[in-house]
Amino acid sequence: MNREPDFLQNLRAELSSGRIWLDRAIVLAYAVAAGLFVVAFTIASDWVFELFHSLHRSYPWAILLWTPSITAAIVWVTRRWFPGAAGSGIPQVKAALHPALPPERRNLLVSLRLTVAKIGLAVAGLAAGLSIGREGPSVQVAAGVMQHARRWLSPDTPIDARALLVAGGAAGIAAAFNAPLAGVVFAIEELSGRLEARASGLIITAIVLAGLVAVSAFGNLSYFGVIKVPHISWDALGPGLLVALATGVAGGLFARLLIASLTGAPGRLNRVRARWPVRFAAVGGLAVAVIGLVTGGVTFGAGSEAVERMLAGHDELSPLYTLLKFIATWLTAWCGVPGGIFAPALSIGAGIGNGIAQFAGSGLGPALIAMGMAGFLAAVTQAPLTAFIIVMEMVDGHSMVLSLMASAMLASLVSRMISRPLYESLAAHMVGGTIGSPAPVVKAPQQMLGNDRSAP
The missing domain is CATH 1.10.3080.10 (Clc chloride channel)
Structure with missing residues (x-):
């Protein structure tokens, strides 16, 4: 038989452990940091693309040398030092969440180091005028920031690495598009497949804080403004x-x-x-x-x-x-x-x-x-x-x-x-297998990200 909750008892339990509140404060601080990283990514992307536009307007034929040269340099740097940063970033977060991937290899796909590299390389891609966006990479950027919080949390904390990754990915979408509801749905539909009760508070808090940072920087405006919808019959x-x-x-x-x-x-x-x-x-x-x-x-x-x-x-x-x-x-x-x-x-x-x-x-x-x-x-x-x-x-x-x-x-x-x-x-x-299969085979890190020349 279910009993009614005892408010005073629950309050004493909440206030009894200072370590729990310290863990929560660390996670909140990292959620704010994830929003700041996405904001910095947005500002840098807009700035370099304006520079590219200026180059295109002033010296259009120089683009025929500029774009392929920077593209080649980006791919060389990516393959040489940051293979986990290639591509969108969403597949990396999904792969890092897959249970077949050993925890010690997760940093090959999502880490603070890759967050910094992702921002720099994607910004360089926009400086080259390549047809890319920053919204998908923001998922890997924010997830890399959030998962870094795990090293400062207590060993017995209920906040696990999976929850941090999902929260970071959702916060990245919310901050990049100024679309908090989309962040929640993205976490359920694309990253986790479900929203666990014990992780839902963390995910929503990360989305709110990262979104507030973005709103503080850019204002509470729709990405494309307000659409004028005619009467639809x-x-x-x-x-x-x-x-x-x-x-x-x-x-x-x-x-x-x-x-x-x-x-x-x-x-x-x-x-x-x-x-x-x-x-x-x-x-x-x-x-x-x-x-x-x-x-x-x-x-x-x-x-x-x-x-x-x-x-x-x-x-x-x-x-x-x-x-x-x-x-x-x-x-x-x-x-x-x-x-x-x-x-x-x-x-x-x-x-x-x-x-x-x-x-x-x-x-x-x-x-x-x-x-x-x-x-x-x-x-x-x-x-x-x-x-x-x-x-x-x-x-x-x-x-x-x-x-x-x-x-x-x-x-x-x-x-x-x-x-x-x-x-x-x-x-x-x-991860070297099929997501959803009972026992996918995980490649070694070098095969998965470094020496496999066909990897994206």
Whole structure:
């Protein structure tokens, strides 16, 4: 029989141990530090990309030398000293959470050292104009900060390394997108699969503190401002359904392409990449530079500026530009540069929605663009709840909850018919087995991250 809680007894128990409160204070301090790292990452990213824009405007043809040179240097440094920093960062956190990975090897994937390296290398990628985002890497950045708290906690603390990693990853998403609800859903849907009662308080506290740091630095503003949603009637059903199907197919193909490229699938180009990774990166960087020059700079960077202009009705991108952004993002990821695909995926999805709005000839442009963003991101990540909540919070689109949810769910369903889950597949590649199998085989650290030339 359950008894009513005794307030005084519980209060005495809470106040009886100073060590418990010290552990909690340490975790809270690290949550604030995680937010500060993400804020510093954001400021540095914006600053260097402005410098790149200045170079592109003043000396456009210099990009043909600048971008491939920096891309090659980034890949060389990454492979030489920081192999665990390559790619998005979300697969690393998922791999670090996998029970088959021995705890002593977790630092190969998530650590304070890799946090600093991730920031520096991703910032360098944006300085080169590569098609990457900072939001996915913010997950690894914040998780690396949070897991460092474990060394200062008491040996018998109930706060384990897994809870710290999940809390850090969720805080990274929340601070990067200024989307706290998305951080909670991301922790459940993408990182842990469930929210344990004993870890839920830690995760929410980390999200709140990291989010407060970001809000203090940038203000409580939506990522893309406030979307102007027209009245949506049954006339929008056809174009909306077309957006969901198109983004589902495109996102599924994108995820399948990335999995084949980054896991060393058999193929001539992957053999070339494995044998000469730095030269391959230089050629990939040159291709990204050429695409950027052809599109007038639209495909450089994360693509957030183009999305903002489209949502405001000031710009329209042709389907060709959207396809070229798709290619530039894939090439950048294939090179092995540390950088995320969240923001570029939103840009590609916005372009698909914008193209269908032009074809439909209706006044549904902003709505279809937002649905395209949610649909493509959901199709790539196969995390529809996270995708639609991120977009809803980014555009302050609470009036479009059902439309965004439907687009994300349908696009994710279509994607699952085309591709395996992207982040789970990449994480499985890192631990040497299949996530979800009873006993995956874990590679040695050198094989998993260093000497395996086909690793992303």
